[in-house]
Amino acid sequence: MINIAGKLISNKVNNIRFFLNYPKIDIEEENDHVQKFVEVVNKSIKNEVDIFEDIVINTYFEENIIGNVNAISEFQIAFNRGNIISMPMEFTQIIGLTDISHIYSYNYDFNLMKKITLNDLFKQDIDFEKIIESYVMEGIYEILDNYKSNMTYGVYELMMEAIYICDDPVFYFNGRELVICISSFELTSQVDNLIEFPISFKKIKNILSDYALRNIYLY
Structure with a gap:
């Protein structure tokens, strides 16, 4: 224990x-x-x-x-x-x-x-980085859209182009979700908090590794 x-x-x-x-x-x-x-x-x-x-x-x-x-x-x-x-x-x-x-x-x-590591949580033949990036980018678009009214179009477009999701993001899990964490300064100075992107294990169950299914995923 x-x-x-x-x-x-x-x-x-x-x-x-x-x-x-x-x-x-x-x-x-x-x-x-x-x-x-x-x-x-x-x-x-x-x-x-x-x-x-x-x-x-x-x-x-x-x-x-x-x-x-x-x-x-x-x-x-x-x-x-x-x-x-x-x-x-x-x-x-x-x-x-x-x-x-x-x-x-x-x-x-x-x-x-x-x-x-993230490699431990996913099947070996899965490009999980692209899948994670798609979930995170969807969340980032929603966040930046909320700030869009306070930006000029040019600044908004530059921010969208500057966003980069690293190959080894910080993450944690709670048994039901994989949570990807991005610090505020990685996005824009106008967002001043830590941002978390939860991904339901249930949604990605078919690509989780046997290790994750046995030890981490809580039904």
Whole structure:
């Protein structure tokens, strides 16, 4: 059984206030190899928290920012079943009225002692990247259409042409959906929040791998 406890870093550096919540994983398993793998995952999570803290501090001093800065991280346990976890973690830096967010996700199988990738979730002969891109682009079109009234036609067209979906997007899963995550700055400065695109496992069931159907897809 996997236990996930919340840890908190709360401190202040000059005018920067940090409220950094992050998970620490504990597993009821006597196998030394599994315990060492858990340690590696926990170290990776804490390392990303420390990097975020350093980046905020360095940016504050390098850009001579005036005013208070709040740096926040939050995580959620989207999936914790059969020694498999999926946990998205959002990092947010708030400077004045500017809100910039980005996300990591921790998807691990502690039975196999490996990080879960999108390749693990789909059949080998399926071009799942194109399928995922089609779902994400459909959602992006809807978002940009909502902002279209505030843009000139030329700016809107440039934004549409500039959108790029990376080959290895951040994702998490909750048993019923695969959720693709895109940070706001990857789209447009006029959208200032993290954007998530859920894809129902039920809709793509026929292209899911046996691994996903056995271990992750909840009917």
